[in-house]
Amino acid sequence: MIAELGHFALTLAAALALIQATVPMVGAARRDHAMMAVAAPAAIVQFLVLGLSFAALMHAYVTSDFSVKNVVLNSHSLKPMLYKISGTWGNHEGSLLLWVAVLALFGALVALFGRNLPPTLKARTLGVQALITLGFLAFMLLTSNPFERVFPPPLEGNDLNPLLQDPGLAFHPPMLYVGYVGLSIAFSFACAALIEGKVDAAWARWVRPWTLLAWIFLTAGIALGSWWAYYELGWGGFWYWDPVENASFMPWLAATALLHSAIVVEKRDTLKSWTILLAIIAFGLSLIGTFLVRSGVLTSVHAFAVDPDRGIFILLLLVLAIGGSLALYAWRAPGLKGGGLFRPVSREGALVMNNLLLSTAAATVFVGTLYPLFLEVVTGEKISVGPPYFNITFVPIMAVLVAALGVGAMLPWKRGDLPAVTRKLTAATIFTAGATAVAILFWTGESALAYAGLAFSFWLGAATMVHLWQRARPTKRVSVADGFRRMRDLPRAVWGMTLAHLGVAVLIFGATGASVMTKETIAAGVPGDSFTVGDYRFTLDRVEQVPGPNYRAERGTFRVYDAESGDFIADLASERRRYVASGQETTEAGIATDLGGDLYAVLGQPADDGGWSVRLYRKPLVPWLWIGSTLLVIGGFLSLSDRRLRVGAPTRSGAQEAPGADAPAGAAPEPAE
Amino acid sequence: MRRVIFLAPLALFLLVAGYFAVQLLSGRDPSEVPSALIDRPAPEFSLPPLYAGEAGLSTADLNGRPSIVNVFASWCVPCRVEHPMLMRLAEEEGATVFGIAYKDDPAASKAFLEELGDPYARIGVDADGRAAIEWGVYGVPETYVIDADGRIRYKRTGPIGPRHMEDDILPLLRELGS
Numbered sequence: 001m002i003a004e005l006g007h008f009a010l011t012l013a014a015a016l017a018l019i020q021a022t023v024p025m026v027g028a029a030r031r032d033h034a035m036m037a038v039a040a041p042a043a044i045v046q047f048l049v050l051g052l053s054f055a056a057l058m059h060a061y062v063t064s065d066f067s068v069k070n071v072v073l074n075s076h077s078l079k080p081m082l083y084k085i086s087g088t089w090g091n092h093e094g095s096l097l098l099w100v101a102v103l104a105l106f107g108a109l110v111a112l113f114g115r116n117l118p119p120t121l122k123a124r125t126l127g128v129q130a131l132i133t134l135g136f137l138a139f140m141l142l143t144s145n146p147f148e149r150v151f152p153p154p155l156e157g158n159d160l161n162p163l164l165q166d167p168g169l170a171f172h173p174p175m176l177y178v179g180y181v182g183l184s185i186a187f188s189f190a191c192a193a194l195i196e197g198k199v200d201a202a203w204a205r206w207v208r209p210w211t212l213l214a215w216i217f218l219t220a221g222i223a224l225g226s227w228w229a230y231y232e233l234g235w236g237g238f239w240y241w242d243p244v245e246n247a248s249f250m251p252w253l254a255a256t257a258l259l260h261s262a263i264v265v266e267k268r269d270t271l272k273s274w275t276i277l278l279a280i281i282a283f284g285l286s287l288i289g290t291f292l293v294r295s296g297v298l299t300s301v302h303a304f305a306v307d308p309d310r311g312i313f314i315l316l317l318l319v320l321a322i323g324g325s326l327a328l329y330a331w332r333a334p335g336l337k338g339g340g341l342f343r344p345v346s347r348e349g350a351l352v353m354n355n356l357l358l359s360t361a362a363a364t365v366f367v368g369t370l371y372p373l374f375l376e377v378v379t380g381e382k383i384s385v386g387p388p389y390f391n392i393t394f395v396p397i398m399a400v401l402v403a404a405l406g407v408g409a410m411l412p413w414k415r416g417d418l419p420a421v422t423r424k425l426t427a428a429t430i431f432t433a434g435a436t437a438v439a440i441l442f443w444t445g446e447s448a449l450a451y452a453g454l455a456f457s458f459w460l461g462a463a464t465m466v467h468l469w470q471r472a473r474p475t476k477r478v479s480v481a482d483g484f485r486r487m488r489d490l491p492r493a494v495w496g497m498t499l500a501h502l503g504v505a506v507l508i509f510g511a512t513g514a515s516v517m518t519k520e521t522i523a524a525g526v527p528g529d530s531f532t533v534g535d536y537r538f539t540l541d542r543v544e545q546v547p548g549p550n551y552r553a554e555r556g557t558f559r560v561y562d563a564e565s566g567d568f569i570a571d572l573a574s575e576r577r578r579y580v581a582s583g584q585e586t587t588e589a590g591i592a593t594d595l596g597g598d599l600y601a602v603l604g605q606p607a608d609d610g611g612w613s614v615r616l617y618r619k620p621l622v623p624w625l626w627i628g629s630t631l632l633v634i635g636g637f638l639s640l641s642d643r644r645l646r647v648g649a650p651t652r653s654g655a656q657e658a659p660g661a662d663a664p665a666g667a668a669p670e671p672a673e
Numbered sequence: 674m675r676r677v678i679f680l681a682p683l684a685l686f687l688l689v690a691g692y693f694a695v696q697l698l699s700g701r702d703p704s705e706v707p708s709a710l711i712d713r714p715a716p717e718f719s720l721p722p723l724y725a726g727e728a729g730l731s732t733a734d735l736n737g738r739p740s741i742v743n744v745f746a747s748w749c750v751p752c753r754v755e756h757p758m759l760m761r762l763a764e765e766e767g768a769t770v771f772g773i774a775y776k777d778d779p780a781a782s783k784a785f786l787e788e789l790g791d792p793y794a795r796i797g798v799d800a801d802g803r804a805a806i807e808w809g810v811y812g813v814p815e816t817y818v819i820d821a822d823g824r825i826r827y828k829r830t831g832p833i834g835p836r837h838m839e840d841d842i843l844p845l846l847r848e849l850g851s
Binding site for chain 2: 233240242273277280281284288291311312315318319322323326327329330333334370372387522523524584585602604605606613614615
């Protein structure tokens, strides 16, 4: 009964989406306020209905209702409650339902908090949003109904893929979806602006917080996925350039570019058509990612069950959404008037460079992900592109970006003085040289690449701090004490930017340690044997059988000592779990962590002679990866809480910049919340 | 001229979408069997061994009894996922499993097998991926079932799951063995 209610709610949502996609659009064209006013309540009700539908599916999972096919295929009555709940989105149909629910959530948020938007822009934005929802609802209802029943119901389910039964992964998909789908709002705003034929500073000010919110969740989702891969896959890496990882990384790069170019539109009223294009591309890449994961075009450890019919349906959605919006762009964007001019050496110029580099990076990842597929279509030749390709293409682009970021952030708007900025960065340069020298003495015998990576992170960190200090104390006339006082009063957006840029520096610090500076030992042995890894000695203490709720595990305990002094440092417990229902195996790495890095041990297969193979690592600086990601997220939230974004546009001082003739008088400043 | 620049993103996207469509409509689902290879003799190839002193792997080795050929690499995530299935085939089901180490550093291949176990009766090292092209390998891992006459009877691209074992590989091996 509850499952049928869920199915009915889906159908109702589709009907609502159809109304929301048409009536307000026609209303906006005719300037009919009654018709435009349909959009907001329709968006809110749509979210409530889809929320109900999602709750119905979750109910089926929580109660292990094996008369629902989706639950049979992906759940098991012995599964811990957390994974029963996360099982709701751990499969194709359920994750689509979550996708659509988040899409509707963002629509409802715009309806609730967009009261100060010009009515036509708001109506059109919600209309475009409903069109996307309608497309995905049609896809679900026609090919992927999550509420399908089975009769007779089996007694037990097939269980969720054990790799996915992990707290890190339980919350990773919802976060990613909020990120992916959140970009739909920027997309809808872009399409609405193209239909209106007008992009101005106010538009950029509305789009930016939504993009920022999506970006924050995308960042958190990717970081969580990386953390999961690090300890669950059991071989010590944090990023594998897997097609599905790339599918989440490309929208992130585009969204990062969009966040920066929207600043230029807001402050300088230029780069408009590029920013619109980025908004379309960012969400377009999210859609392409969804397509890649679900169509079976690429194989990956993340891929959902393959069904060619579904692939064709998603491709059709893709062509309608991306093709349609790009056609609209080709038609309307040439009419957008550019604003202020600027010199190449200026804040605008630096942000253009940021955008060029980020888009090139996204294109590089795109090519690396899809090249094998394209080559096969053209020549029939089959090849694969592994991490080596990404290391030689992506890493240098990022190096240029990081080097330039330090200088670019210091440049003033319109025109900058490069020598003057370089002088201001003397302190940062000296710090970088000094810190790198200390690092070379501290971590002796590492490769040049490792020291280069550390130097880049020191440089970015130092340049970011110099920039912050520059904002607090722009001239020598301000005393140092006043500088500190003024630092406290800097806008939150400045603090947000500082933390985010520091986050990137910290991430590079961690990534260098986790990739280039890792020490590993792979060997076989019996309990009592010792292995040397860098400056550490690992002893396999014992191996024992331990029962789990829905698996049996073999647990190996390692004792780690300092190789020189012999001091005891930590105990590591690694498990190899065999799941009862599916027979699949997973590894749980034993990890001891402090700010200097991780000790990481994995118990492998038993060998023929009664011993075990073991994989032991010393991974310096790994925690800084997670700290850097956290800084990015906190920076995003700080920037989002800036007063400037909460207060409606246009600004008080910019009355003459206010929307033109067709904006009603009601667009005066008023708080958005 | 200005208009053309604004049309470029649309043109590029349509090109990409066209590729997707060709791939989908061709029916060449990468995780399914390309029919051209099925029931044809396995391609001619000859590969050096992974462990010095052992025998390598070549076409002649596939004659005489049913066997399984598995293309793997230490850098491939799904290979780790399917590895217990290969171990089970070799140890519990008594199947002859051959390995092709695809574009992999031999030391890394050895470490991979030391960590997860070595199910392979013989291992050929395909360092430059030439043999894989002969086999029509789309991506790693890839698994073939070969009959006693050296013909390919089944192909799976992507990791073998319990479903492929129970529904396809084990019944086929039983059929070929009798």
